Amino acid sequence: MGNSKLYKGSLTTIILKLLEEQGKMYGYEITQKVKLLTKGELKITEGALYPALHKLEAEGLLDVEVAKVDNRLRKYYKLTEQGEEETVNRLAELEEFIRSMQNLVNPNWSIK
Amino acid sequence: MGNSKLYKGSLTTIILKLLEEQGKMYGYEITQKVKLLTKGELKITEGALYPALHKLEAEGLLDVEVAKVDNRLRKYYKLTEQGEEETVNRLAELEEFIRSMQNLVNPNWSIK
DNA sequence: TCTTATGCATAAGAATTCTATGTATTAAAT
């Protein structure tokens, strides 16, 4: 999660969520998408991303499909059925976490 | 951060914020306060808390003051000047992080 | 009297991430 030191543990949730809405993505694409969506705030490093993808795959949450584009390798990942279920759970947990943090840190905020 | 699995890196920010608004607190008090404020959502374990406090102290962000109450030891921590500055920075980072995550995960939310 | 609550602490291990490095192709810049 690059230079913006904060908050380990959110990477897999980000990956799952992106795959949920994009259908399928490859690693490099994920790093660029996150950079774009957060205006450079979060930078996913390759050393974090690829092991995370491999682990999610090993856990049965992702499927891989290899493609060759312009003679370059791409590994497209998509959610398995189990992955879709897990995504729902992780997002709910993340939302709870964010609410808790807001209560702790700035009770004036609220999510609408 | 106990059973509620999520998100390493937020503990020190929580500690700093609580000390900012409470003036001074001791370790056990922090665990109880967090449990209360988050309705049991976040449980800070001692194995995480005490090392974190020691580190913040070593970094010069906290000062300690030992007290004895009912023949039991208490170590009251409070922010140093440097700690107050750092708290402002960390809270700004946390807010940025939360906004980023919301953009990623649920663009329909917003903080008001 | 036994258990729970209060209050501190550390050690070993797990989990996650960062930094550095490696390979290879394509596109852009000099």
Added chain:
DNA sequence: ATTTAATACATAGAATTCTTATGCATAAGA
């Protein structure tokens, strides 16, 4: 034409953070 940047994958070693387990000690409650 050649160097650099971008694309695309990967892993190893170190650092950081947290969990689990354990330890000591006093006070309060069952």
